[in-house]
Amino acid sequence: MLLAAPATPHLDADRLACLRALERKVLWLSTWMIHHANHLRAHPDGLKVGGHQASSASVVTLLTALYLDTLRPEDRVAVKPHASPVFHALQYLLGRQPREHLERFRALGGAQAYPSRTKDVDGVDFSTGSVGLGVAITLFASLVQDYVRLKGLAPAERPAGRLVAVLGDAELDEGNVFEAMLEGWKHDVRNLWWIVDYNRQSLDAFVADRLFARMDDIFRTTGFRVVVLKYGKRLEAAFLRPGGDALRAWIDECSNSRYAALTYKGGPAWRRALHDDLGHLPGIRALLEELDDAGLHTLMTNLAGHDMASVLEAFRSVTDDAPTCFLAYTIKGYGLPLAGHKDNHAGLMTAEQMATFRCAMGVPEGLEWDRFAGLDLAPDRLAAFLREVPFGRSGPRTLTYEPVAVPERLAVSITSPMSTREGFGRILGELARGDTALARRIVTTSADVTISTNLGGWVNRRGIFDRRRHPDPFRELQVNSVQSWSVSPEGQHFELGIAEHNLFLMLAAMGLAGPLFGVPLLPVGTVYDPFIMRGLDALTYACYQNARFLVAGTPSGISLAPEGGAHQSVTTPLIGLGLPGLTAFEPGYVDELATILRWAFDHLQRPDGGPVYLRLSTRPLVQPVRTMDDRLRTDILSGGYWRIPPVPGAELAIVYAGAVAADAAEAHAQVLEDIPGAGLLAVTSYERLHAGWAHSIRPGPEGRTGTPPHIARLLEALPPSAALVTVIDGHPAALSWLGAVQGHRVYPLGVTRFGQSGTIPELYRACGIDAEAILDAVAMARSERIGGRGAHQ
Ligand SMILES: Cc1ncc(C[n+]2csc(CCOP(=O)(O)OP(=O)(O)O)c2C)c(N)n1
Ligand SMILES: [Mg+2]
Numbered sequence: 001m002l003l004a005a006p007a008t009p010h011l012d013a014d015r016l017a018c019l020r021a022l023e024r025k026v027l028w029l030s031t032w033m034i035h036h037a038n039h040l041r042a043h044p045d046g047l048k049v050g051g052h053q054a055s056s057a058s059v060v061t062l063l064t065a066l067y068l069d070t071l072r073p074e075d076r077v078a079v080k081p082h083a084s085p086v087f088h089a090l091q092y093l094l095g096r097q098p099r100e101h102l103e104r105f106r107a108l109g110g111a112q113a114y115p116s117r118t119k120d121v122d123g124v125d126f127s128t129g130s131v132g133l134g135v136a137i138t139l140f141a142s143l144v145q146d147y148v149r150l151k152g153l154a155p156a157e158r159p160a161g162r163l164v165a166v167l168g169d170a171e172l173d174e175g176n177v178f179e180a181m182l183e184g185w186k187h188d189v190r191n192l193w194w195i196v197d198y199n200r201q202s203l204d205a206f207v208a209d210r211l212f213a214r215m216d217d218i219f220r221t222t223g224f225r226v227v228v229l230k231y232g233k234r235l236e237a238a239f240l241r242p243g244g245d246a247l248r249a250w251i252d253e254c255s256n257s258r259y260a261a262l263t264y265k266g267g268p269a270w271r272r273a274l275h276d277d278l279g280h281l282p283g284i285r286a287l288l289e290e291l292d293d294a295g296l297h298t299l300m301t302n303l304a305g306h307d308m309a310s311v312l313e314a315f316r317s318v319t320d321d322a323p324t325c326f327l328a329y330t331i332k333g334y335g336l337p338l339a340g341h342k343d344n345h346a347g348l349m350t351a352e353q354m355a356t357f358r359c360a361m362g363v364p365e366g367l368e369w370d371r372f373a374g375l376d377l378a379p380d381r382l383a384a385f386l387r388e389v390p391f392g393r394s395g396p397r398t399l400t401y402e403p404v405a406v407p408e409r410l411a412v413s414i415t416s417p418m419s420t421r422e423g424f425g426r427i428l429g430e431l432a433r434g435d436t437a438l439a440r441r442i443v444t445t446s447a448d449v450t451i452s453t454n455l456g457g458w459v460n461r462r463g464i465f466d467r468r469r470h471p472d473p474f475r476e477l478q479v480n481s482v483q484s485w486s487v488s489p490e491g492q493h494f495e496l497g498i499a500e501h502n503l504f505l506m507l508a509a510m511g512l513a514g515p516l517f518g519v520p521l522l523p524v525g526t527v528y529d530p531f532i533m534r535g536l537d538a539l540t541y542a543c544y545q546n547a548r549f550l551v552a553g554t555p556s557g558i559s560l561a562p563e564g565g566a567h568q569s570v571t572t573p574l575i576g577l578g579l580p581g582l583t584a585f586e587p588g589y590v591d592e593l594a595t596i597l598r599w600a601f602d603h604l605q606r607p608d609g610g611p612v613y614l615r616l617s618t619r620p621l622v623q624p625v626r627t628m629d630d631r632l633r634t635d636i637l638s639g640g641y642w643r644i645p646p647v648p649g650a651e652l653a654i655v656y657a658g659a660v661a662a663d664a665a666e667a668h669a670q671v672l673e674d675i676p677g678a679g680l681l682a683v684t685s686y687e688r689l690h691a692g693w694a695h696s697i698r699p700g701p702e703g704r705t706g707t708p709p710h711i712a713r714l715l716e717a718l719p720p721s722a723a724l725v726t727v728i729d730g731h732p733a734a735l736s737w738l739g740a741v742q743g744h745r746v747y748p749l750g751v752t753r754f755g756q757s758g759t760i761p762e763l764y765r766a767c768g769i770d771a772e773a774i775l776d777a778v779a780m781a782r783s784e785r786i787g788g789r790g791a792h793q
Contacts, residue, residue, distance in 0.1 A: 132174025243283025267293025
């Protein structure tokens with residue numbers, strides 16, 4: 001016996017019936033997909049496949065309402081990672097995901113465990129997986145949408161979309177979400193919907209009851225409208241009956257864990273609890289008598305997040321562009337025997353439970369993948385409904401766009417001595433001067449270090465972006481300053497607060513402007529190199545989604561000198577070397593940097609391109625006077641070149657990367673006195689050298705092309721007995737692998753402890769990367785050659 005849900009007058013009954021039927025199907029398909037992957041596919045390695053039946057069930061109504069009713073093609077969505085099966089089931093119903101991919105959920109080439117932009121075929125807008133990041137990127141993507149639209153860059157026929165995140169409540173434990181909210185508030189973010197699947201459970205635990213009492217304050221404080229979806233239509237109707245106020249108060253005061261435990265236990269447990277606590281009220285006694293156990297359970301679990309009519313009403317009630325947080329009460333595992341159990345996060349239904357569930361869903365054996373089997377509406381009617389779903393008319397979710405032409409060369413006036421950081425500022429300053437297509441598509445951003453990373457010149461010319469024009473009182477009052485930064489919709493620089501996480505999420509969002517909004521941007525971000533760590537998960541996330549951006553890390557290494565150890569980066573070369581998809585360079589000289597930057601602007605736009613990281617230094621170096629010929633250019637871009645090639649049979653080479661170029665050259669000049677033919681090898685990208693080498697030894701059609709990798713061609717100039725002394729202002733492992741290419745002995749110098757304040761000579765001495773340290777290593781290499789490895793000990 002069920003308590004009837006009241007009709008909602010302005011919701012078309014036919015539409016509601018279709019949505020309810022399809023909601024059932026989405027619950028079935030997502031649960032079945034996980035069950036199939038775990039129980040019905042062969043697993044030779046014996047590993048559990050996993051999948052999240054409870055997390056998925058929790059969000060079925062919300063996602064069904066969203067995808068089959070609310071979303072428009074221009075909207076973009078980040079779906080909470082553990083709802084991947086629900087997302088894929090919906091795309092399957094819409095004809096955007098082939099059945100084989102569902103059958104291969106969590107298998108190679110099948111639907112991915114967590115929605116993936118790059119691996120899934122059914123139009124994932126934002127990858128998710130590391131909780132909190134998918135939420136925050138929607139905020140930055142909304143700012144980027146404003147940017148391209150206010151500049152008239154977006155296709156005219158394409159309306160502004162909503163940026164939507166459907167998130168688990170525990171994602172709000174991630175600090176990065178709040179960092180993003182503050183930044184969004186500062187920038188007056190619009191068109192943003194965050195829909196919280198508020199099941200009050202995380203992986204291990206129940207969300208603290210007290211926490212969410214504060215949550216809507218936090219949202220409102222940062223400019224969000226909060227729409228709470230708490231009780232469904234049945235419960236709302238029950239609250240209007242005699243004793244209804246007490247019933248509402250009872251549920252309101254019920255702790256999250258008690259409510260969940262009662263949900264798990266079902267009708268008899270609800271009856272006992274209500275009888276004990278409210279049985280003295282005649283209205284409640286009447287209710288308990290009227291309903292059987294199943295009806296009582298349905299009533300007591302009728303939260304708005306599972307009530308299609310309530311969800312549709314809430315979504316449709318928002319018609320303006322104010323950022324909105326929907327706090328939707330749900331039950332983890334709703335509709336499944338896992339519902340409410342405290343251990344349900346990784347819980348999987350047993351074969352018996354699944355068989356019972358299949359019967360309850362009316363799905364005949366053998367028709368488990370059928371789109372409509374077991375539903376009480378005719379397949380034709382449902383198919384017709386699905387054909388009309390607005391989101392279904394999206395076309396490909398990844399938009400195509402024309403790349404921007406990059407000139408053959410980037411101009412830079414090189415003075416000597418000069419640092420690569422200064423060179424970077426000058427190249428951008430030069431670009432800012434001209435009204436080229438390239439300059440128009442560059443958008444810069446920095447987390448409060450615009451001036452100190454030398455972006456000031458660019459910003460002086462191109463201005464700061466904001467949705468609104470701002471006056472500049474300093475200029476009006478004629479206060480002298482080298483920074484004259486106008487703030488307007490024409491600006492091309494996004495000024496962010498210090499949070500590096502936000503910087504990388506912004507770069508990720510900017511770097512997806514092409515596929516998301518049809519407008520390729522060339523994002524350039526700057527960050528103090530050591531603080532890459534501060535945003536590392538977001539940088540990884542950006543690379544994981546193949547967002548296209550360039551980030552310059554500067555200052556880097558102990559070469560920063562007086563600023564001290566907290567600001568001196570040590571391990572960033574290894575990040576550059578190791579992050580998949582990221583191409584990393586550490587140029588020593590400014591002409592190398594100009595060559596690399598030009599290449600990078602092109603690489604960012606290529607189908608097989610990717611993001612680029614430049615590790616730049618504040619150390620001024622005397623610049624070489626030379627012509628950049630094709631050979632040198634190619635070598636720089638391939639990762640290295642002989643500044644002084646070794647003579648045939650030379651027994652030693654000094655290999656360096658970045659700002660230690662001067663010390664390497666000084667040591668080399670001295671070495672020549674004893675070893676006349678010694679070589680001096682400049683490494684501009686340990687990452688590219690390593691990638692080329694790794695690729696060449698990889699079996700299969702992609703690798704072992706027969707062409708030796710660039711590093712092998714360079715090192716062929718040395719006999720196998722030669723030694724390499726490598727040096728870098730960073731972790732020595734960035735270069736020490738070079739010995740494995742041709743079997744050369746390696747003496748790797750670099751920084752292996754945290755730095756401190758001092759002068760460059762003092763710090764280079766202390767960390768063993770100055771010319772003297774290089775010469776010591778050379779002496780060791782020579783003695784070992786005579787006496788065999790270890791002879792110096
Ligand atoms: C950054 C990060 N930390 C930890 C995890 C592991 N993890 C996966 S889901 C989860 C809890 C999620 O709870 P909630 O967001 O409430 O989602 P629900 O399953 O309840 O819908 C955790 C800790 C993760 N995916 N990402
Ligand atoms: Mg949760």
